[in-house]
Amino acid sequence: MAARDLVAAMTPSWEQAIYLFLGIWSVWFVGLSIQRLWLSPLAHIPGPKLAALTRLYELYYDIILGGQYTFKISDLHQKYGPVVRISPSEVHVKAHDFHSELYASPIRPRATWNFWTRQFGAPYNDLATIDHNHHELRRNTPNNFSSNQQACNLQSVIEERVDALLHAFARYSNDVPGVPLNLMYPFSAFANDVINEYAFARSDRLIEKSDFGAQVTDSLLMGTRMGPIVKHANWALTFVNILPESLSGRLAPGWSGFLKMQHDILAQIQEIKASEKTEKWRLYIDHPTIFHELLSSAELPPEEKTSARLAQEGQILLQGGTLTTSWTISLAAFHLVNKPSTLRKLRDELFAAFPDPAEAMPLAKLENLPYLRAVVKESLRHGIGTSGRLARISPDETLVYEDAESGKEWTFRPGTVISMSPYMTVMDKSIFDDPLGFHPERWLEEGETLDKYLDIWGGGTRGCLGRSLAYAELYLMLAKLFRRWGGAGVVDGSNEGDRRLGDVGYLKIFETTTRDCEMASNHFIPISHKVSCLSSRVLARMRCADHDATGQQRITVPPRSLLAEQR
Numbered sequence: 001m002a003a004r005d006l007v008a009a010m011t012p013s014w015e016q017a018i019y020l021f022l023g024i025w026s027v028w029f030v031g032l033s034i035q036r037l038w039l040s041p042l043a044h045i046p047g048p049k050l051a052a053l054t055r056l057y058e059l060y061y062d063i064i065l066g067g068q069y070t071f072k073i074s075d076l077h078q079k080y081g082p083v084v085r086i087s088p089s090e091v092h093v094k095a096h097d098f099h100s101e102l103y104a105s106p107i108r109p110r111a112t113w114n115f116w117t118r119q120f121g122a123p124y125n126d127l128a129t130i131d132h133n134h135h136e137l138r139r140n141t142p143n144n145f146s147s148n149q150q151a152c153n154l155q156s157v158i159e160e161r162v163d164a165l166l167h168a169f170a171r172y173s174n175d176v177p178g179v180p181l182n183l184m185y186p187f188s189a190f191a192n193d194v195i196n197e198y199a200f201a202r203s204d205r206l207i208e209k210s211d212f213g214a215q216v217t218d219s220l221l222m223g224t225r226m227g228p229i230v231k232h233a234n235w236a237l238t239f240v241n242i243l244p245e246s247l248s249g250r251l252a253p254g255w256s257g258f259l260k261m262q263h264d265i266l267a268q269i270q271e272i273k274a275s276e277k278t279e280k281w282r283l284y285i286d287h288p289t290i291f292h293e294l295l296s297s298a299e300l301p302p303e304e305k306t307s308a309r310l311a312q313e314g315q316i317l318l319q320g321g322t323l324t325t326s327w328t329i330s331l332a333a334f335h336l337v338n339k340p341s342t343l344r345k346l347r348d349e350l351f352a353a354f355p356d357p358a359e360a361m362p363l364a365k366l367e368n369l370p371y372l373r374a375v376v377k378e379s380l381r382h383g384i385g386t387s388g389r390l391a392r393i394s395p396d397e398t399l400v401y402e403d404a405e406s407g408k409e410w411t412f413r414p415g416t417v418i419s420m421s422p423y424m425t426v427m428d429k430s431i432f433d434d435p436l437g438f439h440p441e442r443w444l445e446e447g448e449t450l451d452k453y454l455d456i457w458g459g460g461t462r463g464c465l466g467r468s469l470a471y472a473e474l475y476l477m478l479a480k481l482f483r484r485w486g487g488a489g490v491v492d493g494s495n496e497g498d499r500r501l502g503d504v505g506y507l508k509i510f511e512t513t514t515r516d517c518e519m520a521s522n523h524f525i526p527i528s529h530k531v532s533c534l535s536s537r538v539l540a541r542m543r544c545a546d547h548d549a550t551g552q553q554r555i556t557v558p559p560r561s562l563l564a565e566q567r
């Protein structure tokens with residue numbers, strides 16, 4: 001009896017329990033605040049106190065306002081200078097001359113940060129690998145795979161898909177003349193087919209589908225839109241993953257398509273694994289898939305060759321290889337048609353270099369056409385690449401940044417999380433005059449001096465793996481498209497463009513303005529305005545030349561059968 005009384009006396013009431021909890025929480029909160037605001041090695045870095053105190057500050061801009069933190073960080077730099085503390089453990093630097101110091105050469109190890117890599121939802125992937133040496137090990141095999149030489153070797157694969165797309169454009173404009181087409185989908189189908197063919201030696205041939213496989217693009221976009229949520233609340237991904245697929249597909253629109261992509265990749269890996277040491281494996285010698293490369297690598301230990309890990313490599317290749325490139329091509333097409341003076345110059349150059357439209361277009365020759373090269377660079381600048389920041393940690397080297405303007409020196413201890421954003425360089429007025437304008441000429445006038453500011457590929461040993469492939473796709477697509485198709489201004493607006501005898505057709509802009517194409521939010525890749533209807537990023541009405549409603553120029557049109565013969 002006495003013991004029971006003692007237990008009862010010691011058991012706190014609900015009220016007491018709440019006070020106890022609040023007391024402990026307050027002590028913890030005060031301690032944490034003192035540590036973050038005054039004792040942290042980052043305490044001397046300027047920035048908003050709230051950002052230094054809690055990650056909820058970043059969450060507010062990322063999730064509540066929807067991908068707005070990049071813009072907020074820009075504002076913070078205006079207020080606090082080139083070095084700003086943007087979260088309890090992250091410093092952001094806006095100073096291009098620090099880029100080579102932060103991203104550094106391979107002999108200066110750079111790790112990355114697990115909070116930052118969570119957004120990719122693929123923790124075993126190369127891009128998400130934290131440790132420098134581990135990343136090197138994983139990266140080494142696909143690095144050989146994605147060399148310049150490999151992109152050249154696969155020129156025929158890329159060209160075949162470009163031709164297929166131009167054929168699909170002609171078919172579309174004949175079948176439904178004047179009906180607008182959202183160009184993002186066909187260009188995304190193109191990039192997706194190429195990366196599938198390039199890395200997995202197979203293709204869903206989205207270009208041939210009547211809607212250009214729009215669901216695949218939407219699923220990939222949905223994956224990137226989940227990024228900020230997964231970064232701040234990683235459990236959300238675990239939760240969605242443990243739900244039955246029929247339910248998770250309904251909760252997150254586009255998720256079913258994303259899961260299908262993952263299943264397809266896994267199925268292919270299992271098929272390839274099963275074919276090891278058989279005749280089928282040998283059939284791939286001419287065009288090995290990334291999985292053949294990884295599985296036969298002598299450097300990679302068995303734990304690096306599990307199906308789950310390989311599937312994540314495949315997933316990031318598909319995501320990285322589709323949306324970035326296709327968005328850049330969409331922007332190039334939009335801006336060229338929207339600014340006829342640039343289209344005219346490009347077409348003059350293409351017509352002079354390739355008098356016969358059916359002539360082969362070797363990549364090496366295209367890369368040496370100055371105006372085309374300038375158009376590609378300007379489009380990449382507008383595309384930004386990854387609109388988010390790229391974080392690095394120097395594990396054992398102290399980094400120093402000296403602000404030339406103020407003479408102030410900043411020292412970052414080993415282990416400090418430091419990030420920079422390509423967006424802030426490529427949209428910097430002091431480097432690129434009228435940064436939102438489309439001016440390929442700047443790359444001709446200022447020669448190679450601007451090249452170092454086009455840092456959209458990231459840097460150091462972790463820089464983009466698909467750079468050569470992306471360049472090859474951009475050159476071939478833009479050259480072939482605008483050698484055969486002209487531009488005709490804006491639907492219900494100006495008819496000014498560039499239409500020439502022999503053109504297969506022309507592109508006209510439909511309900512899209514330059515502002516619509518500007519970055520409106522960051523979901524690791526830039527998402528443009530018209531956020532509510534992502535699908536309307538760039539619209540172009542297409543017509544084969546005989547459907548020319550303006551009557552300005554009647555051009556003999558190749559009938560569909562002739563188009564097919566030309567190929």
Ligand code: HEM
Pocket residue numbers: 126127128139146195316317320321322324325328380383384385386390456457458459460461462463464465466467469470
């Ligand atoms: C316009 C086109 C593209 C742009 C602007 C771009 C940009 C980038 C950037 C900024 C990074 C992060 C680099 C870093 O952390 O320093 C990256 C990584 C990556 N990209 Fe691209 N990318 C493009 C196209 C492609 C293509 C076509 C592929 C497919 C082969 C690809 C595959 C990858 C992969 C696998 C990584 C991770 C590399 C690693 O961590 O080792 N990208 N890309």
